[in-house]
Amino acid sequence: MPEEKSFHMTPDEFRRHGHAVVDWIADYHSRIESFPVLSQVEPGQIRASLPANPPAKGEPFDTLIKDVETLILPGVTHWQSPNFFAYFPGNASGPGILGDLLSSGLGVQGMLWSTSPACTELETHVLDWLVSMLGLPEKFLSSQTGGGVIQDTASSAALCALLAGRERATQYSSNKKGCDGRLVAYASTQTHSSLEKAAMIAGIGTQNLRLIEVDKNFAMRPDALARQIDADKLAGLTPCFVCATVGTTSSNAMDPVKAIAEICREHNLWLHVDAAMSGTAALCPEFRHLQNGVELADSYNFNPHKWMFTNFDCNCFWVADRKALIQTLSILPEYLRNQATESGAVIDYRDWHIQLGRRFRSLKLWFVIRHYGVEGLQHHVRQHVRLTQQFAEWVRNDTRFELAAPVPLNLVCFRHKGGDEANQTIMDRLNRSGDLFLTHTKLNGKLTLRLCVGQTHTQERHVERAWERIKEEAEKL
Amino acid sequence: MPEEKSFHMTPDEFRRHGHAVVDWIADYHSRIESFPVLSQVEPGQIRASLPANPPAKGEPFDTLIKDVETLILPGVTHWQSPNFFAYFPGNASGPGILGDLLSSGLGVQGMLWSTSPACTELETHVLDWLVSMLGLPEKFLSSQTGGGVIQDTASSAALCALLAGRERATQYSSNKKGCDGRLVAYASTQTHSSLEKAAMIAGIGTQNLRLIEVDKNFAMRPDALARQIDADKLAGLTPCFVCATVGTTSSNAMDPVKAIAEICREHNLWLHVDAAMSGTAALCPEFRHLQNGVELADSYNFNPHKWMFTNFDCNCFWVADRKALIQTLSILPEYLRNQATESGAVIDYRDWHIQLGRRFRSLKLWFVIRHYGVEGLQHHVRQHVRLTQQFAEWVRNDTRFELAAPVPLNLVCFRHKGGDEANQTIMDRLNRSGDLFLTHTKLNGKLTLRLCVGQTHTQERHVERAWERIKEEAEKL
Numbered sequence: 031m032p033e034e035k036s037f038h039m040t041p042d043e044f045r046r047h048g049h050a051v052v053d054w055i056a057d058y059h060s061r062i063e064s065f066p067v068l069s070q071v072e073p074g075q076i077r078a079s080l081p082a083n084p085p086a087k088g089e090p091f092d093t094l095i096k097d098v099e100t101l102i103l104p105g106v107t108h109w110q111s112p113n114f115f116a117y118f119p120g121n122a123s124g125p126g127i128l129g130d131l132l133s134s135g136l137g138v139q140g141m142l143w144s145t146s147p148a149c150t151e152l153e154t155h156v157l158d159w160l161v162s163m164l165g166l167p168e169k170f171l172s173s174q175t176g177g178g179v180i181q182d183t184a185s186s187a188a189l190c191a192l193l194a195g196r197e198r199a200t201q202y203s204s205n206k207k208g209c210d211g212r213l214v215a216y217a218s219t220q221t222h223s224s225l226e227k228a229a230m231i232a233g234i235g236t237q238n239l240r241l242i243e244v245d246k247n248f249a250m251r252p253d254a255l256a257r258q259i260d261a262d263k264l265a266g267l268t269p270c271f272v273c274a275t276v277g278t279t280s281s282n283a284m285d286p287v288k289a290i291a292e293i294c295r296e297h298n299l300w301l302h303v304d305a306a307m308s309g310t311a312a313l314c315p316e317f318r319h320l321q322n323g324v325e326l327a328d329s330y331n332f333n334p335h336k337w338m339f340t341n342f343d344c345n346c347f348w349v350a351d352r353k354a355l356i357q358t359l360s361i362l363p364e365y366l367r368n369q370a371t372e373s374g375a376v377i378d379y380r381d382w383h384i385q386l387g388r389r390f391r392s393l394k395l396w397f398v399i400r401h402y403g404v405e406g407l408q409h410h411v412r413q414h415v416r417l418t419q420q421f422a423e424w425v426r427n428d429t430r431f432e433l434a435a436p437v438p439l440n441l442v443c444f445r446h447k448g449g450d451e452a453n454q455t456i457m458d459r460l461n462r463s464g465d466l467f468l469t470h471t472k473l474n475g476k477l478t479l480r481l482c483v484g485q486t487h488t489q490e491r492h493v494e495r496a497w498e499r500i501k502e503e504a505e506k507l
Numbered sequence: 508m509p510e511e512k513s514f515h516m517t518p519d520e521f522r523r524h525g526h527a528v529v530d531w532i533a534d535y536h537s538r539i540e541s542f543p544v545l546s547q548v549e550p551g552q553i554r555a556s557l558p559a560n561p562p563a564k565g566e567p568f569d570t571l572i573k574d575v576e577t578l579i580l581p582g583v584t585h586w587q588s589p590n591f592f593a594y595f596p597g598n599a600s601g602p603g604i605l606g607d608l609l610s611s612g613l614g615v616q617g618m619l620w621s622t623s624p625a626c627t628e629l630e631t632h633v634l635d636w637l638v639s640m641l642g643l644p645e646k647f648l649s650s651q652t653g654g655g656v657i658q659d660t661a662s663s664a665a666l667c668a669l670l671a672g673r674e675r676a677t678q679y680s681s682n683k684k685g686c687d688g689r690l691v692a693y694a695s696t697q698t699h700s701s702l703e704k705a706a707m708i709a710g711i712g713t714q715n716l717r718l719i720e721v722d723k724n725f726a727m728r729p730d731a732l733a734r735q736i737d738a739d740k741l742a743g744l745t746p747c748f749v750c751a752t753v754g755t756t757s758s759n760a761m762d763p764v765k766a767i768a769e770i771c772r773e774h775n776l777w778l779h780v781d782a783a784m785s786g787t788a789a790l791c792p793e794f795r796h797l798q799n800g801v802e803l804a805d806s807y808n809f810n811p812h813k814w815m816f817t818n819f820d821c822n823c824f825w826v827a828d829r830k831a832l833i834q835t836l837s838i839l840p841e842y843l844r845n846q847a848t849e850s851g852a853v854i855d856y857r858d859w860h861i862q863l864g865r866r867f868r869s870l871k872l873w874f875v876i877r878h879y880g881v882e883g884l885q886h887h888v889r890q891h892v893r894l895t896q897q898f899a900e901w902v903r904n905d906t907r908f909e910l911a912a913p914v915p916l917n918l919v920c921f922r923h924k925g926g927d928e929a930n931q932t933i934m935d936r937l938n939r940s941g942d943l944f945l946t947h948t949k950l951n952g953k954l955t956l957r958l959c960v961g962q963t964h965t966q967e968r969h970v971e972r973a974w975e976r977i978k979e980e981a982e983k984l
Contacts, residue, residue: 366700
């Protein structure tokens, strides 16, 4: 039978072009320090260089790679640069990228066990591994009452946790009847904004999300939490959910999980622990005390796509009681029915998150863990923390600067004593120079600079250079 | 300065291992027809082959690839096989996979324009291209009042649309006050289950999601919709949202968008058009009549990751009024503030969906469009539709079988006239044989087989062979 006309790339063309893309990426990482970290383009500049209309006919693949180089790269902020100290990192690594490439090449859907059993089973397996790697409670194991799942982001994980808390508190009736405006959730004033978004999405409403005050270290005050819960109950409201953060985005503050957990137990509230960034530190036993009390949590999550060398997206989310999560999110239309699901012997991950479709994300996580081994991951986390502590020490010893918050791990919040304008000027000049990229927050109403060490290839020399450049800009004030 | 100890993969190692992974994928696609399409493993079989504990020390990369071959592949259901006719496809292509690889290699976050301007601007640009490629209304253009965004899945897009409808109907107060149990949404009995899930998540409740009856072709009855809205209003409820489907999952039924849209206009309800699968057909002008009335929609989405050769995840979602969407989903903590956002001159996509973090997904979509050109995409869509119509004709002409629903595009719903058990037997035997993979639905209470032609490499010979195998199993009954 003659082959039909086809516009598809043949396996041999894929091989050739694929090698070229791999080489481009290897070269990109080799020369990444030559680019300004923060893209210097103006709004609209990238679009202006693109043709107004889509191509009627196909174009050669080489042209595409060339256009990435000339048209796209100027508009890229280099998150993989070792001079990237902004936000929290979104780090990546060779094994992570190649594991993800295999996932794209296999192109399977993991919505049900039966739609690709390995996609489900490898994920469950690797998330069980991580329970022991991170010293998390055994109840999170799939062999116990719980289990783990890969979500896209900590935002989605927080939403799922909030929904599970909402349902448990209403005897699983809100799903059916809708929310009644009486449900209340709790977080601290420093909790990530995704909790506010989750309260909006889940029909709870931001006015029913209580932002509990924090202590001088920006950690949630358990006494204030307890008082607020009592007041809400007295007012006839229905508390359902608390989020404790291990490492807030603004200043890496550590909420006292154990004290919060005890209050949650007393009132039967769902406790979600958000360790999106700092959870990775628990790979090292010496840092696990920061999340003491996690053994009492109903759910927990951290992002290997922030600090564990696994390219985005990869959020690991565990629950202590998988039945509560599944009861919250399960739906089963006829066209998804199958024998394996009916048997109850398998996990169908579409009941563990918002989406139905899902890619084979555990491959990249498996590759990262096996490439580095526990030893390699620990080494790099310790290295990042050491470099951060060194930077904090330099700040502490420079009379022009001050630390603005404790430095438990790999984020330094600091400021020039010259006030907001001085700090804004320092930051803007540094970022415009392209030498490094820093971002800011506000603590106690004051503009504060944030320097986070977590990019895969950041070494001592990069942190030293950052401090030199900061001091240079301070001199110029 | 001496280099510090590192467990990272060097650029040269990445090059070598990357070539090996590319070659593995090229080989996989070359030999994909040699595998049983549906994985034949038992529950737990894949996990049993994996070591119980994570590796303490790193392992050579070659071992990882070998383990994918020997431990993972037996548990893979081959969604990229040309003999995959199940569900709706999740097709992929060389340019899509390599565009995604570049996205992994760049490793940028596109949550804000400023965190990587090219990530935002290319996405806006390509979604504007698609408006003209698909004949969608100009109001969806970013240069008009609307705009497009890439979401992960149609489930998430539907949730965002429902939330926007919820907020618009309550003068943007539900976000703050929570839901009140009086909001009502509408879909047909054949609408995708993600709408039910969205109603649960959004605090509206499934009892406030009205599933409107369908006509003999499984399309929503506008008269029934209008009656239900009137009844709900009379009962003092607040209708807020309607989902019309262009190509339902069960049978590819086409809801009459125009008639539904007119009802929505009359009552000021948010109209979301879900064309997750069939939207791709609009690349060809001769199929656009199936979504007549889309010019009246408030939002629209389709999945290039289903039928447009762009590997998962890639859902394209447009709104006519971007302000309504942004007002629904926007939050702005201090640590994300920046000059570009404050200026109002840029799009910050984190206000267009549930998540905060987002990868550079437009690269793969751009690559697919440029590799194939409009001409190439149209060619393959027409080819799939032609093969499907041919299959439907074979069914029609075989007295043992019957068509169970109209065949507007690339899905055939059919059944053996011998009843549910006969059809279950045929399906189970085919799937167990590994020769092809089919799934089922129920239409009018009867078990119905579904055959969908949309996998990238499906050609005439694969559809012919499928029909031969179906007839063989029918003979054996």
